[in-house]
Structures are given as C-alpha cells and as structure tokens.
Amino acid sequence: MRHTYHEVEFCATKVALGLLSGKWKPIIFFHLASGALRFTELWRAIPRVSKKVLLEQLRQLEDASIVERTVHNGFPPEVTYQLTPKGAELAPILQRLDQWALTHIKGTVQIS
C-alpha cells in the first residue's frame, strides 16, 4: 500500500487541528465568529482566563492568520480583534464539528 498525496492531506488536517489546540482558542474563535470584539469584551466573555494568557492565545491566532488585531485611533485608542477571511472560512466547519460533538459527547462537558 503506497501513500503519496494522502500523507500531505493528513498532515494538513493535523496542522489545522493544531492551530486550534490551545486551551482557549476554540472559545476565542467562537466569540469572534459573531464579529469584532474589543479586548476587554473578549476577556469578560471568557470565564476564568487571565489577560496575559488571553493575549498569548490571541497572538498565536494572529500568527496563524486566523485572527487580526486592529488599533483604532481615538482617545483612548481602541484595540479590536476579529477573524480574518481565512478564519471566517473555518467558522462553518467548526460549527459542524460543534454539532457533531453536541450530538455524540455524553455527560458533563467542562472547561478544563
């Protein structure tokens, strides 16, 4: 049994899964899927995450070009985060994954 192009495909999925494997990344992703949020809005929306950790996770999502950060000039200046077009294309896929999980994962699901 020979595998050539398949290996690349499997790896692509692995890389995609890896991009979202941070502790808070799926939660950040879904909050931003509804639109841009200010940093403090996002922080308040996610229970039990420190600002430091949230910033780190956001930076990793920025590095992966899934999230973009915009500084709005003004007084005081405002920083918002939103999905990039590439990130937005992930939204319907993750919604289907979410549906699958809600259907099949039994018992109490906790943030851990």
Next chain:
Amino acid sequence: MRHTYHEVEFCATKVALGLLSGKWKPIIFFHLASGALRFTELWRAIPRVSKKVLLEQLRQLEDASIVERTVHNGFPPEVTYQLTPKGAELAPILQRLDQWALTHIKGTVQIS
C-alpha cells in the same frame, strides 16, 4: 455579557478537537475513513510510527468511540479496525477542514 448555552457549545468543540489531538490520530482517522483495515495494514500505511504507539492511539480512539476493533475468528485470528458510525459522521467534517488547510496553509507541511 452573559454566557450560558454558548459555553457548552464552545466546550463541545474543544472536546471534539481534543479527541483528535494525538500525534497520529488524524492520520489513523483518514486511513480508516476508506474502510476497515487490519492492524498491520494500518501500521504499514503510516510512516514512522511504532506498533506500540499506534496501538495506544487506536485504544484512545476506541475509548472515544470513534474507532472499533473487531476480532475475526479464524486461523490465524484477524483483528481489524474501522470507524464507528459516530466516527464516520466526522469524516465529511474533517474533509472540509482538510480542504481549508490545503488552501490556506502555505509552505512545507511535515509530519512531526
């Protein structure tokens, strides 16, 4: 901003991503998406994985009810692995994730 049912949804996705977060699990998953395979077939299909590690990853996928193991009586007895119905429902979702990754992830993608 209050979050109630949303938290459960975000977590469901996180759990789903976690189920596939093992080093070889996406690769195992895609090989089995085409049909049942004997253990040695699966092992040969995946480059650079030890039998011990492959068995561990398969066991975790069995625990998650994504993969099932069948012992076929015969001489010698044969063990095959295949996706459960729950696992099979994941296939089209992961295929879309794969397409997204192939479109957007640039540069060399390596198994690591």
